[in-house]
Amino acid sequence: MEFNVLTLFPGMFSSPFNYSILKKAQDKGIIRIIVYNIRDFTQDKHRIADDYPYGGGGGMVLKIEPIVKAIEFVQTRGPTEARVILMSPQGKLFCQKKAKELAKESRLIIICGHYEGIDERLSHYYVDEEISIGDYVLTGGELPAMVLIDTVARLAPQALGNEVSSSRDSFYHGLLDYPHYTRPADFCGRKVPEVLLSGNHQAIEKWRRAEALRRTWERRPELLKEAPFSMEDLELLSKISS
Numbered sequence: 001m002e003f004n005v006l007t008l009f010p011g012m013f014s015s016p017f018n019y020s021i022l023k024k025a026q027d028k029g030i031i032r033i034i035v036y037n038i039r040d041f042t043q044d045k046h047r048i049a050d051d052y053p054y055g056g057g058g059g060m061v062l063k064i065e066p067i068v069k070a071i072e073f074v075q076t077r078g079p080t081e082a083r084v085i086l087m088s089p090q091g092k093l094f095c096q097k098k099a100k101e102l103a104k105e106s107r108l109i110i111i112c113g114h115y116e117g118i119d120e121r122l123s124h125y126y127v128d129e130e131i132s133i134g135d136y137v138l139t140g141g142e143l144p145a146m147v148l149i150d151t152v153a154r155l156a157p158q159a160l161g162n163e164v165s166s167s168r169d170s171f172y173h174g175l176l177d178y179p180h181y182t183r184p185a186d187f188c189g190r191k192v193p194e195v196l197l198s199g200n201h202q203a204i205e206k207w208r209r210a211e212a213l214r215r216t217w218e219r220r221p222e223l224l225k226e227a228p229f230s231m232e233d234l235e236l237l238s239k240i241s242s
Contacts, residue, residue, distance in 0.1 A: 001105070001156045002032045003149050004074045004082060006067060007112040008049060010035045012142045022150065025159040033149065034074075041066040041073065050115055059116030067111060067118065068126055074109050082107035084128045086118070087141030087148070091130030094148060098131070102148075103155035110148060112141030174227030175216045178208040210236045217241055 005013060013035045017023065025031045039047040043065070050060040075081055083105050092098070102108065111118070111127070123130055133144040154160055181192040195207045213233060216223050217240050229237070 041069040062118040064119035087144040091132040114140040178211040
């Protein structure tokens with residue numbers, strides 16, 4: 001899977017993706033993260049990528065020309081057309097469902113906004129969708145782009161090294177994750193639940209499902225509206241909520 005990032009600040013991406021799971025996934029060729037400087041696609045000697053907004057007002061607006069040139073350049077560099085995403089506070093809220101959808105794409109172009117925004121014609125004519133990571137304002141789209149890449153990349157086949165890992169994450173099946181424990185089994189009198197030490201895998205799976213339901217009910221009950229349930233889940237949830 002290929003991620004193409006268009007940004008005014010490419011240096012921001014040099015460190016976050018050079019560690020841990022994403023670094024290993026890149027080394028194995030499972031994912032590619034390519035960062036482009038929008039200023040490289042400007043045509044003036046000063047490499048100006050922004051300008052004053054029409055109609056007046058404070059701040060600067062990113063120009064449409066260099067970004068479109070960057071998009072067109074990236075599109076010609078791959079065997080398939082890339083889906084174009086603009087990180088924007090006006091976009092739809094990012095979630096695990098959207099991450100799974102994007103993970104099916106072979107190529108993505110992710111545009112990082114900055115300043116007061118980007119010329120509106122870009123989103124109308126050149127962007128497939130706008131995505132927001134939350135109802136708050138950041139200085140630019142770089143951090144949201146990193147969040148999106150991290151979330152989507154770990155869903156790529158073999159990226160985690162264990163195909164079960166991502167399917168057990170919080171939100172993957174609409175619920176929060178169950179509690180996790182490791183050695184020692186007894187720390188200062190605080191013990192690991194006995195069922196996890198029993199070796200009874202069926203009982204362990206039932207306990208984990210019940211705890212995921214319990215945690216979701218207690219912390220994020222609104223998630224239960226869309227989560228898929230079996231009859232056994234409904235019985236467990238009935239006991240938890242009573």
